[in-house]
Amino acid sequence: VVALRSNANSKFFCAENGGQSSLIANQNTVSSWETFDLIVxxxxxxxxxxxxxxxYVSSETAGNSPLIANHTEVSSSETFRMVDCGNGKVAFIADNGKYVCADYFGMSALIANRTNINSWETFDLVHQPLSSREIS
Incomplete structure (x- = not known):
């Protein structure tokens, strides 16, 4: 179980409105909306x-739409290449070959539309402790 903190604004990315809205890096703390199973x-x-x-988080419409957690199965749109950037930082490449970005210092929804890695495209991979529900 992981949380991902944007290097654009040091906020955790969140599946807004319980996953009904696009992902955005706008949270200071971690709860269920900010945690994800990282499945290799x-x-x-x-x-x-x-x-x-x-x-599952999806980069629908070949990266032209913001990321959203709205798919029950994994296909190419829900598959990301995770790039180790060192020091616990990672970047994600969507199926369109572009990096996921926390645009405008994280003030906009996450979208896969960048060709290079800078701070807006990197995230701290923060491992979260398992709850008793997840252990059993």
Whole structure:
């Protein structure tokens, strides 16, 4: 179980409105809306399953729409290549070949539309303790 803190604004990204709205990096603390199962699919390919609604994060419309946790199964739109940037920082490449970005210092929804890695495209991978529900 992980939370992801944006290096654009030092806030955690969140599946807003219980996953009904786009992901955005706007939270100072971590609760269920800010936690995800990081599922290794193969090699560097991962999927993120939101604890807000149990749905997978998707980069629909080839990255032209903001990321949202609204899919029950993993396909290419829910598969991200996780890039180790060192020092606990990661970046994610969506199926369109572009990096996920916390645009405008994290004030806009996360979207996969960048060709290079800078601070807006990197996230701190923060491991979260398992709850008693998750251990059993």
């Amino acid at each position: 699919l193969s090699g560097d390919n991962v999927a993120l399953k939101s604890h807000a609604n149990g749905q």
